[in-house]
Amino acid sequence: MRRKVLSEIDLYTGSVECPKGFEIDRQTIKNSIIQNYVSFHTLSKNSKNLSYRDFKVDYSPPLQWLRAYIRDHFKADYKKTLIQKATWGVVLQPNEQSYSRATVDPLDLKNSADYTLIYGVDVPDKCSECVIHYDDNRRADRRWYLPLKNNHFIIFPSTQKFFITKNTSKQLITLLTMIYDYI
Numbered sequence: 001m002r003r004k005v006l007s008e009i010d011l012y013t014g015s016v017e018c019p020k021g022f023e024i025d026r027q028t029i030k031n032s033i034i035q036n037y038v039s040f041h042t043l044s045k046n047s048k049n050l051s052y053r054d055f056k057v058d059y060s061p062p063l064q065w066l067r068a069y070i071r072d073h074f075k076a077d078y079k080k081t082l083i084q085k086a087t088w089g090v091v092l093q094p095n096e097q098s099y100s101r102a103t104v105d106p107l108d109l110k111n112s113a114d115y116t117l118i119y120g121v122d123v124p125d126k127c128s129e130c131v132i133h134y135d136d137n138r139r140a141d142r143r144w145y146l147p148l149k150n151n152h153f154i155i156f157p158s159t160q161k162f163f164i165t166k167n168t169s170k171q172l173i174t175l176l177t178m179i180y181d182y183i
Contacts, residue, residue, distance in 0.1 A: 009134050012078070012155040013146060016069055016119075024069070025062040026151065030121045030174045032058040033089030054088035057176065063087070067178070070117065070153065082180040085113050089121070090164070090175040092128070098164040100133070103179050113158040113179035121176050123148045127169035130154055133161040148175070 016024055036055040057063060071082050092098065104112040118130050132144045132154075146154050148164070156162070158179060167173045 009157060009160065011132070011144070012074070013153065014073075015149075015152045016066065018065075018069065022065075024066050024151065026121050028060050028062045029057065029066070029089075029176060032056075032060060032063075033091060033121065033174050033176070034172075036089065037091045053091075054177070055091060057087050057089045066119070066176075070155075070178075074155075080182045082115065082182050085179045085181060087176065087178045090173075090177055092164060092167040092173040092175075094167050094170050094172075097128075097166040100161050100163040102159055102161045103177075104158040114182045115155050115180045116158045116160075116162070117153055117155045117176075117178040117180065118148070118162075118164075119153045119176040119178070120148050120150045122172070122174040123150050124169035124171055124173070125149070128167050128173055129165045131163055131165060132156055148173070 018024060033055050036057070037053075040053060040055060067084055067087075071084070074080060074082050090098065103116045126147065128148050130146045130148055132146070134142050134144065136142050164173070164175065
């Protein structure tokens, strides 16, 4: 009997472990996300608009170091080269959750991203999870729950729908999302 895997859903998780003195300055990344979050809400004409948004993340050396860390470790560990396509920040207020989404464009699969990364920039302990929807053959709409933590990442195929559960803490959650192609 032979076995051939025709398709699989790969999921990668881990923490960004840098040498002492070379840690990722998450505060700089958080400040960029929060600054764009505040600008959006200050300029927003509809003060009742509490919908989930993606916020610009300005270039900074810590952001570039994080990108390089993910790219280099993914290549070394899994022999795939990640090519970054886009980056945005996510801010969730207390009792707020994100909407369910996939980062792939179903009308333009050729130009869509292959992988999505969620990175915990500032996440209070045990306050929220990333929920990934998947199908297991005829067992449709299964869910995988992954706790969100500071300095931890989750990488999964961009075709998978996901959402961030309700923020149960009393402070903001700040996350970074990056999408990638791979070769």
